[in-house]
Amino acid sequence: MDELYRDFILDHYRSPRNSGTLENPDATFEDDNPLCGDRIRMDLRIQDGVVSDVRFKGRGCAISQASASLLTEAVKGRALSEVAAIGKDEVLGNVGISISPARLKCALLGLKVLKQALAVKYEPSTEEKAYPDGTPS
Amino acid sequence: MDELYRDFILDHYRSPRNSGTLENPDATFEDDNPLCGDRIRMDLRIQDGVVSDVRFKGRGCAISQASASLLTEAVKGRALSEVAAIGKDEVLGNVGISISPARLKCALLGLKVLKQALAVKYEPSTEEKAYPDGTPS
Amino acid sequence: MSLLTAPPQPSLSAADVARIREDFPILAERPHGLPLVFLDSAASSQKPVQVIDSMDDYYRRYHANIHRGVYHISELATEAYDDARAKVAAFIGAPSADECIYVRNATEGLNLVAYSWGRQHVGPGDTIVLTEMEHHSNLVPWQILAKERQARLRFVRVTPEGLLDLDDLDSLLEGAKVFAFTAVSNTLGTVNPVEHLVERAHAAGAIAVVDACQAVPRMPVDVRRWKCDFMAFSAHKMLGPTGIGILWGRSDLLQGMPPFNSGGGMINVVHLESSTYASPPARFEAGTPAIAEAVGLGAAVDYLQAVGMERIHRYEMELAAGALAQLTQESGVTVYGPHMAARTGVISLTVGDIHAHDLATILDSAGICVRAGHHCNQPLMEKLGVPATTRASFYLYNTPSEVDALMAGIRRAKALFKIS
Amino acid sequence: MSLLTAPPQPSLSAADVARIREDFPILAERPHGLPLVFLDSAASSQKPVQVIDSMDDYYRRYHANIHRGVYHISELATEAYDDARAKVAAFIGAPSADECIYVRNATEGLNLVAYSWGRQHVGPGDTIVLTEMEHHSNLVPWQILAKERQARLRFVRVTPEGLLDLDDLDSLLEGAKVFAFTAVSNTLGTVNPVEHLVERAHAAGAIAVVDACQAVPRMPVDVRRWKCDFMAFSAHKMLGPTGIGILWGRSDLLQGMPPFNSGGGMINVVHLESSTYASPPARFEAGTPAIAEAVGLGAAVDYLQAVGMERIHRYEMELAAGALAQLTQESGVTVYGPHMAARTGVISLTVGDIHAHDLATILDSAGICVRAGHHCNQPLMEKLGVPATTRASFYLYNTPSEVDALMAGIRRAKALFKIS
């Protein structure tokens, strides 16, 4: 059980890194996890194909907020091509605790928002338009 | 099993007694058993408080038709007060075979129609009006 | 239909059927002290222990409400509920599990289409096309919709042989919004040419709604081959539990549809004055769903797939052919419905002037379960000119000797009613 | 409320509860190797063997479709289906079993009222009164009805303490057609004064629709005493199976209502172009019903009545009082909802800045099942100013030592999150 909430998770929850918003971000997205009300927005500054700055704002459980905070650290200064390659496993590895199926969506919300921010910016997704009234649950 | 369809039941089914209708009956009613489509109409002539004549018309299974036919025999010439006292048990006794729960409604359809004919005539039932679109099932 | 294109596959052997029968506890029952001969699977099939035990196990080990349950048994329940949906989707060839909506039964599935899609797309003067052989569940919801929206109903006629009369199909479909029809008649056993009917519906600009209640249990069904738009069926007719069925719908249609029932579990954001809704399938599953029943349906699909739908279909056709051969030889017996090539193992009949209920009662006294009545097909009965028929239907657990028992029962009824 | 008028009755003893626990197989489960502490009965209760076995027995011995089945097992099934309805009617004091309609769950029951009664009686400019503490299932259907009929919604406010603010009730109800409210809040545990609310609704000429989802499982309920017009509840919260619930309605109202779902089993005479419908309850039960589930619900009612609703209610109140005493002592814990006299054993809380899902996950790792989230009460959460709460709920099989386990779990969470 101590596996569940390590100190650095609490630290990221209470003192999130890269917290806040950017003015005129190059990419931005906001989404929530309707089942538990977690909400995250991510703003990105992109220069020469590199994520030069990133901010996130959100509310929700320690897992969703810490995971998003950790993700911003992993993303900052990296090339878009590298960021595009970040997957579930890397995010869960960074979080470093065992996550039950019901909480996976919390841990991955930040990643989902990040991907959607980049998708909206670089390749508008038709799928988004197909869900006018909610996200796939 | 031979208990189920005695010869006199078949006889009443194929040669119903008091079959047909009356002109200007003093009491009449028609109803069906929506679950199996049996249908029976009964016409009564009433003189001095006595059922002086009775006719029935119907379609359906041997049990419903024979039971109605037997009932007309039991009713003809009897005082209304006696007819009012005829119950389930007497009708089933006349039919004289064992009836499974699913077929009880068949065996008792004639009695139900008879009672309703008399009720409509002598004490208009408000319950009937409450079921504008069907009989209680 | 599928028989012509699929590679030849064996049917079930007597040994297979004997093994299958072991799985169905009810077949050991002895009503009136006689072996149970269950020939009413078209109304509702019996259940194998695998299905019964799956639900028992659910309640004993991991029952919990699914939505928002963070704890272990709730996670197990949620997983089982979603797994069953994926199994059903694979079973009917649905491109995505999200296209399979859990409903109470096929009837509710058809009502969902009529309410949600229908009230959005059908307006005054529009046409809804049905057939004369529809089950009340694929007729009355459209009557109500037509009345409410001042739309018009048209009916594909049924020929004296019991087939759909397709001669004027295209003119009936002209300008239609919906063509709703059954894949298999629950009274006549007729197997309709679904692919052709869907194709003509689409050519006329109508959507095709298939009542697959009698098809999914007894033959391979693939919505991608049928190319239909909606399809409804019930679990209880395919070895599954009561209380659950499936409405399958094309995902783009479902996406655009408003909710039917509303409340917990189908929302996104709720304010006092207004709300937004979840995506399908959740949008159409308001309230605590039939979780144990979904688990049971999943187990039923597993069972059917382990036996093989093609083999089940062939075996049922063999039983039906054997029964029809005997029935058509028997004096006084009238069989309704088409020739073997166009039908399946659902057989309606009458015997002399014996009313259907009397015949069913006599058969019951010999332990034989058949259905008697209008089979929720009153307009078709009127057309056939009979108030009711007696219907025998076969399934994977029936045997040729049960067909013989049926024949013996019919002969006994004839004797009792003095019919030669 | 009932406590004041009923003759004093004992609660459940520790020995009673020990015996009761033996009937619930799931309580022997050991998630994560620890004893299961199930404190989520308000979401869905666990099931005693008596209920599980009743359905098992049904499928093994007498499953068959009910309508028009002339044979033995179909008669048994029909009888069991009707018997269960009679048991439910007696349980809630309904004057007639025909007033109890089987639905999938409470949500469907409330939708049935909104669709069938609502679309007939609510028109432009009409008012529907709800409360701020309604479950989404007693809110969203009315939003949809209001939008469709251009009617207006008004809300009885919830006080900071978690009670209904009844000061302006009469003016809110002025000219209203419907007043729909919950008997017990599923988030705050508040027990509302149902008789008074019904009386005020009637005085204003409105019908009273009671969401009794959290009341019927946990206290004696009598519709004749409440004098309400409709009442909905779910079997799965009262020891019964998933997939079935009850809408009770006053018989004269039901008689006058058009069908909701339509199809097999709810008709009288069907022609191609139009149909007439059966009387209630059949009119509202289209298609093959949840037969096994009705049997299970009947067994659940038997079980609850054998234990005694008054005793169950008292015992739950004891557990709740014990839990509240400890929780209000515990630093960092905030409890929502009113004082003991106005509540029941459903307790929402937060602990420091620990998010509800984190708390639930920590409790789960100790084998403790609680619910976390908005509890289908989003507007109420907004009002409380919290995104989510953690909710513990008690039922007849819980014990004081499980309350202690909850407290220990909360203290562990505080330690992990370094909350003093």
Ligand SMILES: Cc1ncc(COP(=O)(O)O)c(C=O)c1O
């Ligand atoms: C007060 C209340 N109303 C309605 C519901 C909905 O019940 P169901 O999901 O069984 O339809 C619930 C349970 O979630 C509830 O607690």
Ligand SMILES: Cc1ncc(COP(=O)(O)O)c(C=O)c1O
């Ligand atoms: C062809 C057909 N359609 C619809 C139905 C209705 O199915 P259910 O009663 O399970 O909703 C049935 C079964 O009775 C059927 O045979």
